[in-house]
Amino acid sequence: MTSIPGNLQAVRRRVAEAARVAGRGVDEVTLLAVSKTWPAECVREAAAAGQRAFGENYVQEGVAKIAALADLDLEWHFIGPLQSNKTRAVAEHFDWVHSVDRAKLAERLSAQRPVGRAPLDVCIQVNVGDESSKAGVAPEEVIGLAAAIAALPRLRLRGLMCIPEPDGGEALLRARFAAMRALLQSLVGAGHAVDTLSMGMSHDLETAIAEGSTLVRVGTAIFGTRTKLSEGAV
Ligand SMILES: *Cc1c(COP(=O)(O)O)cnc(C)c1O
Secondary structure, X not given: OOOHHHHXXXXXXXXXXXXXXXXXXXXXXXXXXXXXXXXXXXXXXXXXXXXXXXXXXXXXXXHHHHHHOOOOOOEEEEOOOOOHHHHHHHHHHOOEEEXXXXXXXXXXXXXXXXXXXXXXXXXXXXXXXXXXOOOOEOHHHHHHHHHHHHOOOOEEEEXXXXXXXXXXXXXXXXXXXXXXXXXXXXXXXXXXXXXXXXXXXXXXXXXXXXXXXXXXXXXXXXXXXXXXXXXXXX
16 A cells, blocks of 8 residues: 555655755755656646656656646656657647757757747756666767757757666765766856756665755655556556
């Protein structure tokens, strides 16, 4: 048995404590509730407990949930891998995209963002561990991609996102997050008005906040362990 309101409260406490330990204000860290695989009623329950920002990984599932919950004032973040042929639905329905890792994707999102909506907030996903199997740009390519995004009229570059390798241990994790913070600083130095470090999940949000995370993406600790049963549900 999991209680979404109770879990949310516990996660908020973890975030607040991590911020306090890091000497940061609790309002410097946004909690993104990752609702992938969980049905719309679970999102509704979290929203009733005061949660406003939600993250989704799959385009169709996310769009269906956004439609089912259109009566609520929620903010929707696309955080999964994105294929070029699925950008339109994301540009039309989401508020943020955290997984931009190539100029072509950014160009399509900008071209397809409806004029009636605010510019799409985007983060560049960084392959901070430099693993060949993972999504994200190499750290040395971040500056170039940031310049390309900044030139697009319907996108607003907000910062950087990463998913470090899960099994590297605490010291490596910390080094990865620190490298992300330095990369964000280099973007500021290059004149970009960026303010977002999207890093930290259920198991490592404390370490991420210690290294400057401004947005933690938390699924399991709020909604419970994802199973085959919850996969693809709307
Ligand atoms: C699923 C997912 C999360 C949430 O992970 P948990 O371990 O369940 O907290 C965060 N970020 C991304 C990109 C994800 O795909």
